Amino acid sequence: MHRTPLIAANWKMNGSAALAQDMTAALNELSQGTTTVVVCPPATLLTAFTNPKTFALGGQTLSHEVSGAFTGELSANLLLEAGATYVIVGHSERRELNFETDALIAAKLSRAVAAGLTPILCVGESLSERQQEKTQQVLARQLDAVYASQPELLANSVIAYEPIWAIGTGESATPEQAQATHHFIRQHLAKFNSQSAVTVKLLYGGSVNADNCVALFQQADIDGALVGGASLKPVEFAQICLAVTKGAKE
């Protein structure tokens, strides 16, 4: 099964209008069509990408509400109007620092899909959960919560496996560890819908860089990456986008 690779940049609370211009210049050099590239800057910078020819834009979170008195929140429609077509949902930093629950994440996913945004759903275990051999249990809980809320949401999402212990640490999961977990996720999704388990894109996230990405992209169930730190460096991020194209699997 050929799945078009997808590389997403998560700038988190970093970047500037100048970086948006530099990133645009670096990515517009890439040829179109072989890989989907998505840049998720802080929402205030979405409109600073004035000429994105080869890539799409995404938000980093959204409200589960449509509109109203929710100070500081961003609706799906506001993201769309600013140019986003994707949105990250359930990043571990939002789960931990903003106390986002599985139920809230499912509601946000539902709102994103209803509005026409493609969600990038983040799942992943902490170091202690991995050490206690609870990785599969945690992932199953995170996926099951979405399925229970609305069965078709997962089929309409991109799923990013981000082990929390690998985020921003410089310690990526090994390609074998990542592949084993991606395989588990695909098998778990097959219990819900065998067709969408084959077609859904699974990204790896956690200390991905230009050096370690090739071996990750060679793994059968890894369809791309959600990149944090290295996505703030236009040349390196473009290299990662090129590497996934070269490693494209049949």
Ligand SMILES: O=C[C@H](O)COP(=O)(O)O
């Ligand atoms: O969303 C991106 C991830 O949190 C990965 O961040 P990182 O590449 O800096 O480890």
